Amino acid sequence: MNWFDALNKVRIILCRPSHPGNVGSVARAMKNMGLKKLYLIQPKDFPSHISDANAAGALDILQNAVVTDSLDLGLEGTVFAVGTSCRRRSLTPEKLTCRDAIGRVAREFYGEGDVALVFGNERNGLSIEELGKCHVLATIPSSDAYSSLNLSHAVQIFCYEIFQLKNTLGRQPFLEKNFGHHEDVELCLRKFENVMKGSGFLKPGAEGKVMERLQRLFRRTRIEKEEIDILLGFLKTIR
Amino acid sequence: MNWFDALNKVRIILCRPSHPGNVGSVARAMKNMGLKKLYLIQPKDFPSHISDANAAGALDILQNAVVTDSLDLGLEGTVFAVGTSCRRRSLTPEKLTCRDAIGRVAREFYGEGDVALVFGNERNGLSIEELGKCHVLATIPSSDAYSSLNLSHAVQIFCYEIFQLKNTLGRQPFLEKNFGHHEDVELCLRKFENVMKGSGFLKPGAEGKVMERLQRLFRRTRIEKEEIDILLGFLKTIR
Numbered sequence: 001m002n003w004f005d006a007l008n009k010v011r012i013i014l015c016r017p018s019h020p021g022n023v024g025s026v027a028r029a030m031k032n033m034g035l036k037k038l039y040l041i042q043p044k045d046f047p048s049h050i051s052d053a054n055a056a057g058a059l060d061i062l063q064n065a066v067v068t069d070s071l072d073l074g075l076e077g078t079v080f081a082v083g084t085s086c087r088r089r090s091l092t093p094e095k096l097t098c099r100d101a102i103g104r105v106a107r108e109f110y111g112e113g114d115v116a117l118v119f120g121n122e123r124n125g126l127s128i129e130e131l132g133k134c135h136v137l138a139t140i141p142s143s144d145a146y147s148s149l150n151l152s153h154a155v156q157i158f159c160y161e162i163f164q165l166k167n168t169l170g171r172q173p174f175l176e177k178n179f180g181h182h183e184d185v186e187l188c189l190r191k192f193e194n195v196m197k198g199s200g201f202l203k204p205g206a207e208g209k210v211m212e213r214l215q216r217l218f219r220r221t222r223i224e225k226e227e228i229d230i231l232l233g234f235l236k237t238i239r
Numbered sequence: 240m241n242w243f244d245a246l247n248k249v250r251i252i253l254c255r256p257s258h259p260g261n262v263g264s265v266a267r268a269m270k271n272m273g274l275k276k277l278y279l280i281q282p283k284d285f286p287s288h289i290s291d292a293n294a295a296g297a298l299d300i301l302q303n304a305v306v307t308d309s310l311d312l313g314l315e316g317t318v319f320a321v322g323t324s325c326r327r328r329s330l331t332p333e334k335l336t337c338r339d340a341i342g343r344v345a346r347e348f349y350g351e352g353d354v355a356l357v358f359g360n361e362r363n364g365l366s367i368e369e370l371g372k373c374h375v376l377a378t379i380p381s382s383d384a385y386s387s388l389n390l391s392h393a394v395q396i397f398c399y400e401i402f403q404l405k406n407t408l409g410r411q412p413f414l415e416k417n418f419g420h421h422e423d424v425e426l427c428l429r430k431f432e433n434v435m436k437g438s439g440f441l442k443p444g445a446e447g448k449v450m451e452r453l454q455r456l457f458r459r460t461r462i463e464k465e466e467i468d469i470l471l472g473f474l475k476t477i478r
Contacts, residue, residue, distance in 0.1 A: 029392055034382035057385050099403070141402055143273035146296050149395075153268055156392040157399050163380055164338070 024054025083134030263293025322373030
């Protein structure tokens, strides 16, 4: 595994960023740490000359940024997503520190598919729905007195921790699992939902809680492609 | 050693910052990581409503910031200073990564006196003179393609690394040395210079290189108070 190939597996995804200055500062923070793939989900103001100014020498990152309408589209082709948040949720994925989460990311460098670091809106963070699409939740340890970091500063710390992996590359355990891509997992979840509705197990209007838990289970297990095929085949046989 | 006492030993010193937005963002980055002591050496534009806006919930850090005309004043009462730079110098203090430098800072938590992280101007970094007053030079590992981090983002990473020490506090080797404060070391250097000039060893106009090396030696050895007293006493006897 080449170091540059590893870095090119990492996507920084910003969900609904509202300040163009932050988007530019994120681009600079990424390029400082050798990252290139920026995804913007419903950015409020992009492109913008304010983003360009803050990006400084990282204009190419902004110019190549992928802008989409949904996090699902931004996650297509990924096999592992780290959600970032300082808010506490009742039903969240496994919680890790930033450093430990990046340690998990390192293991993905040897597998197939991209890895995503997903950041929420400046004011509200990630929604429950967005967080549900992530495998782990990572937080940056910070002062209880004032724990809210500026978005681009939070991205800077995560990118810095990724760059620190450079020295340990090649010493990580090899991951040979063939994990399902995000879009395959989503498809499987939707099929389950349909069948569970059809069978009467899921009452209309009350499917939220069950599907949330099912989703959480699927992300936690890192379901593999072959397992998804088995489940899809099984679900197809149910009428 | 109490964790909050440890954090209160750390000064963030910005030399000649030119953008008020950066000063505000630095205040926020500090408060996020529990740091309080901000020193501004010849800030170009301070106070400023732009600083205030970027500080967000960290206005108190700005209001309590110490503004001085010289780095020497900002370093009074410190026993250890980490200079930060991405520029290479011919004659610099020991070079460390950010993480290793903060490891050194941790050892100071058990001694007497403050510790300083010294950051240079946005465009030019620290001057040779400023760097000469630091004990080690720390750099943030970054991409060769674009290694220049925004000032406040660099401060954020250093503050983050300090906050990471929380978990190891109490497990550091105890430092019982009674190190000379910055101002005592400076005094000793000036006395040396005077005596060396008086003896004819230092030719007028050619003292720069010798004094630079002497300064480097003094910082590297972490000269103690008693040793300074011995040297001062000795120098006093020379006519």
